[in-house]
Amino acid sequence: MEHIIKTPVTTEELKALKAGDSVLLSGIVYTARDQAHKQMCECLDRGEALPFDIEGSAIYYVGPTPEKEGMVIGSAGPTTSGRMDAYSPRLLDLGNKVMIGKGKRNDAVKDAIIRNGAVYLAAIGGAGALMASSVKNAEVIAWPELGCEAVRRLEVENLPLTVVIDSTGQDLYETGPAEYLKKTAR
Amino acid sequence: MKIITADQIRANVKKLCIEANLKLPEDVVRALTAAKEAEDWPVAKDILGLLEENLKVAAEKEIPICQDTGAACVFVELGNDVHIDGDLEQAINDGVHDGYIEGYLRKSIAADPLRRGNTEDNTPAFITTHITTGDKLKITVLPKGCGSENMSALRMLKPADGVQGVVDFVLETVSSAGSNPCPPTVLGIGIGGTFDKVAYLSKKALLRPLGEPNPDPYYAELEARLLKEINELGIGPQGFGGRTTCLSVAIEQMPTHVAGLPVAVNVSCHVTRRASVEL
Structure with missing residues (x-):
């Protein structure tokens, strides 16, 4: 099934998304990867505000290549999400609703997804040129000194994604291969 | 004895860094196409098709295939009848510097494994050198994603x-x-x-x-x-x-x-x- 979703999102609309479904995501997506997650959590420790409104937000784990003249962004595919597992539950509990990346998440993240009615979506790993085609605008909004790891505010249009972990905790990385093996069992 | 200058090496390494990141080797493209043809699972076939589409977009826009433009792993086969006029490792690093900056490639090297930071030009290259016979210098750049x-x-x-x-x-x-x-x-x-x-x-x-x-x-x-x-x-x-x-x-x-x-x-x-x- 294919869903058209616009950020910011609500728990209610995310309920319709099931592991394995396709999503075309539009609206504002914030980029953050390793160092930005670390610094966001340090902000929270100090009682400071995050660089963007976390409620209903979508965070894309990406460190794009520099944009050439006349382009808004370079290549922009997902990085491995598991490195953000240490930070994600805290952000989900504060209202982050959509995480975009690739690769497995741990049980603490899955629990936080279920607890908060959030979702984990996958972009196509290694398809950075294709993913960049959906980015219409990009602006660094925090920690420019982090370079590719800086927090960017992206305006995206129909970013093609797949639901990996839905709000009930169903995980496509488990169900997808299992279904394939079942169908092809001799 | 053949003389190869540091400038020649620098210019060639720059070119290889950019070329490798924008265009896949033919053998890898062929393997992807063959895999798509052999794939009988619809979701999987679709993904393989999108990977091919990604290669086309990268070529058209002249942007990297993947945003992780890698650590620059450089393999050198140096014939013992070659004289390098200059510093081989410095020349390779200068080439990586030029390629990653001028080619709009991502600078993905943390300056220190624990204290992090960034070297800002994707150096150092991770160089492996082999001394062989003859008067040829072969350089291979393998940008390796993490x-x-x-x-x-x-x-x-x-x-x-x-x-x-x-x-x-x-x-x-x-x-x-x-x-x-x-x-x-x-x-x-x-x-x-x-x-x-x-x-x-x-x-x-x-x-x-x-x-x-x-x-x-x-x-x-x-x-x-x-x-x-x-x-x-x-x-x-x-x-x-x-x-x-x-x-x-x-x-x-x-x-x-x-x-x-x-x-x-x-x-x-x-x-x-x-x-x-x-x-």
């Missing part, structure tokens, strides 16, 4: 573990990596040598064109067996399920200690990039 590098593994097996021990370790590595290394992957496997040499062998194996078997029929057969068993795991492209988990397995082997059986698995992704020049 999503797959992080899923690589090394184990010191016991001789009694034998070939089954090697197969089990490789399958365990691929299974536990799952979706993380952006499957379909390409595997470089080192067997034998010492702790350090086996890791080197596994990376060297990634230089071999996909589909070209090990010259030793025993190891060629093991490569085919591993590829078959990996593609029966069901992980599939992106880990969503399917036949195509791995595009190619290449083994490099060497003698080892009577007490040892080192094995290293260097995992690479569907964007296995390399570009070479011979001066």
